Amino acid sequence: MSTYLVKRLTYMIIILFAASLLIFCLYAFTPGDFISGNLKLSPERKEELRQIYGLNKPVLERYAIWMKNAFHGNFGYSLAQQKPVLQLFNEYIWNSFLLAIVSTFFTWLISVIIGVIAAYKQYSLFDSLIMVIIFAAMSIPSFFIGLLLIKGFAVDLKWLPPGGMTTTGSNATGLAYVKEVIQHMALPVMVMTLLSLGSLTRYFRSNMIDVIKQDYIRTARAKGLKERKVLFTHALRNALLPAITLVGFELPGLFGGSLIIEKIFNWPGIGQLYMSSFSSRDYPLLMGFTMFIAILTVIGTLLSDLLYKLADPRVKL
Amino acid sequence: MASHLLDIEHLSTYFYTEEGTVKAVDDVSLQVRKGETVCIVGESGCGKSITAMSVMGLIQGPSGKVVSGKIDLEGTDLLKLNRNERRVIRGKEIGMIFQEPMSSLNPVLTIGQQIMEPLIEHLRMSKKEARKRAIELIEQVGISRAEQIANSYPHELSGGMLQRIMIAIAISCEPKLLIADEPTTALDVTIQAQILDILRNFREETGMSILLITHDLGVVAEMADYVIVMYSGKVVEEGEVTELFANPRHPYTQGLLKAKPILNQRQDELYSIPGQVPNPLDLTESCYFHDRCEHCLEICKVQAPELQELGTEQKVACWLYEKEATARV
Numbered sequence: 337m338s339t340y341l342v343k344r345l346t347y348m349i350i351i352l353f354a355a356s357l358l359i360f361c362l363y364a365f366t367p368g369d370f371i372s373g374n375l376k377l378s379p380e381r382k383e384e385l386r387q388i389y390g391l392n393k394p395v396l397e398r399y400a401i402w403m404k405n406a407f408h409g410n411f412g413y414s415l416a417q418q419k420p421v422l423q424l425f426n427e428y429i430w431n432s433f434l435l436a437i438v439s440t441f442f443t444w445l446i447s448v449i450i451g452v453i454a455a456y457k458q459y460s461l462f463d464s465l466i467m468v469i470i471f472a473a474m475s476i477p478s479f480f481i482g483l484l485l486i487k488g489f490a491v492d493l494k495w496l497p498p499g500g501m502t503t504t505g506s507n508a509t510g511l512a513y514v515k516e517v518i519q520h521m522a523l524p525v526m527v528m529t530l531l532s533l534g535s536l537t538r539y540f541r542s543n544m545i546d547v548i549k550q551d552y553i554r555t556a557r558a559k560g561l562k563e564r565k566v567l568f569t570h571a572l573r574n575a576l577l578p579a580i581t582l583v584g585f586e587l588p589g590l591f592g593g594s595l596i597i598e599k600i601f602n603w604p605g606i607g608q609l610y611m612s613s614f615s616s617r618d619y620p621l622l623m624g625f626t627m628f629i630a631i632l633t634v635i636g637t638l639l640s641d642l643l644y645k646l647a648d649p650r651v652k653l
Numbered sequence: 654m655a656s657h658l659l660d661i662e663h664l665s666t667y668f669y670t671e672e673g674t675v676k677a678v679d680d681v682s683l684q685v686r687k688g689e690t691v692c693i694v695g696e697s698g699c700g701k702s703i704t705a706m707s708v709m710g711l712i713q714g715p716s717g718k719v720v721s722g723k724i725d726l727e728g729t730d731l732l733k734l735n736r737n738e739r740r741v742i743r744g745k746e747i748g749m750i751f752q753e754p755m756s757s758l759n760p761v762l763t764i765g766q767q768i769m770e771p772l773i774e775h776l777r778m779s780k781k782e783a784r785k786r787a788i789e790l791i792e793q794v795g796i797s798r799a800e801q802i803a804n805s806y807p808h809e810l811s812g813g814m815l816q817r818i819m820i821a822i823a824i825s826c827e828p829k830l831l832i833a834d835e836p837t838t839a840l841d842v843t844i845q846a847q848i849l850d851i852l853r854n855f856r857e858e859t860g861m862s863i864l865l866i867t868h869d870l871g872v873v874a875e876m877a878d879y880v881i882v883m884y885s886g887k888v889v890e891e892g893e894v895t896e897l898f899a900n901p902r903h904p905y906t907q908g909l910l911k912a913k914p915i916l917n918q919r920q921d922e923l924y925s926i927p928g929q930v931p932n933p934l935d936l937t938e939s940c941y942f943h944d945r946c947e948h949c950l951e952i953c954k955v956q957a958p959e960l961q962e963l964g965t966e967q968k969v970a971c972w973l974y975e976k977e978a979t980a981r982v
Binding site for chain 2: 570647
């Protein structure tokens with residue numbers, strides 16, 4: 337087990353090193369930079385600024401500087417926002433994380449329940465109906481559902497606020513603040529849940545259908561166990577095992593933000609920041625964020641492997 | 654008869670598939686007395702397992718259905734019970750073991766947990782009592798280091814051990830009837846003998862009855878008191894084991910016995926019954942065995958023979974004995 341961990345951690349470092357090189361090169365070799373896009377600057381001033389930011393140095397040297405700073409926990413300074421990259425992450429990522437964690441929770445909860453019932457009653461009216469609804473939800477683009485919900489719940493019914501994270505001009509604190517954020521969260525979370533519900537439900541349904549046909553389910557029934565116990569103790573645990581792989585993939589998604597949803601609901605998340613950094617070619621922030629996602633992806637896969645070890649006695653590490 | 658533990662009468666179980674209706678079990682009657690071992694023999698697909706699953710109430714709808722008949726367990730017609738009453742009988746009054754021990758146990762639960770479940774469910778034992786009993790049961794089926802085995806997972810045990818565990822689960826609530834569906838088919842021969850020994854010992858100790866499903870005539874000879882031969886969903890012959898082996902009447906039974914290898918007797922080629930089992934989808938009114946039968950008569954092709962009693966405890970469904978049977982009446 338410990339030799340396995342050492343081995344995995346070594347691989348992780350190598351992978352991250354390769355990823356950093358790739359990420360750096362990608363941005364370094366893309367034509368144009370933060371300075372060239374600014375038409376107001378004279379060529380002399382541009383040259384001067386390049387000198388100041390070190391953009392005229394050879395690529396490898398710039399990479400070495402970036403890496404050296406990164407090892408010291410310094411991912412640079414956002415050119416557009418004039419703030420340290422990590423400080424910006426800290427300001428925006430948690431907002432995105434809040435949306436993602438809540439919608440992921442609901443997505444998993446609902447899709448496990450619906451998936452199990454649909455599998456148990458395969459080809460029944462319930463099953464067919466659910467599958468149709470799910471396909472419909474999967475096929476509609478997120479901006480459309482988003483706008484539809486804003487029209488319905490915010491504009492027509494006036495139940496929920498149409499966007500933002502808090503009411504404009506509000507300075508609520510404590511519980512009042514929490515309540516306000518929850519109200520603002522409701523719609524984006526609803527859209528995110530609706531969109532990811534489909535694939536996950538279908539995944540759990542098909543896993544469950546496979547498991548229900550197994551011999552050990554027949555044995556559990558032959559023992560005279562209650563159907564609820566057969567389904568949830570014997571079948572569900574086995575049906576959930578392959579989903580552990582997905583848990584690893586979810587990790588970067590939790591912090592990655594959602595571009596479209598954040599834009600539509602005017603949510604101050606990292607997705608919006610990332611998008612605006614693209615248009616201003618704010619490379620330090622873009623590189624820092626891409627690297628951050630790479631680190632989370634690698635950690636996610638390790639985490640899911642360790643979870644397998646916990647959940648499945650047949651897995652040996 | 655009062656001494657019958659299990660009395661199945663005119664049981665029919667059909668499967669409704671897209672290609673048509675499969676009469677997997679077609680008007681089957683059989684009885685199991687207290688303390689008796691009854692073997693059902695027949696080829697794959699003859700309906701022997703489906704008969705067992707019908708008794709257990711494990712036929713999975715909506716495609717499969719017990720369409721008619723009576724399954725009497727000590728005077729209670731199981732088919733008239735509701736789902737929950739049926740469930741309570743499973744595992745408590747009737748235990749069952751299956752063909753594939755390797756896949757019959759849940760891979761993510763420990764052996765101990767899986768033996769404890771029916772004890773907690775049916776006998777209302779506490780977890781502690783159930784665990785104690787589970788360890789005793791593991792010892793009873795001849796596995797040492799019971800404590801350690803109880804904490805291990807199915808993949809850590811061999812097939813023979815897993816089948817013993819399956820037996821331990823099946824007998825945990827001291828059922829009156831044990832259904833064993835090809836319990837030794839997936840195991841090698843030395844292990845087979847041990848498993849059969851365990852079953853026999855339990856029958857003697859507890860007086861339970863065994864309904865043993867097999868296609869292995871060696872197992873039948875070793876275990877059975879009474880034998881039922883099935884073919885294409887119907888009973889074609891039944892009788893006391895010694896009588897049936899000494900004096901098989903139905904051409905199919907004769908063929909089966911002829912096809913059995915005999916120890917120390919080298920044959921160039923083992924006898925096999927010519928032809929194939931008929932497709933269960935296109936069975937017509939006839940003796941289902943007629944196209945493979947050496948003694949096929951004209952009537953065999955158009956009408957199915959009824960099961961007739963032939964003297965002492967032997968019944969056969971074959972036109973060859975029709976005159977004999979009626980002459981006796």
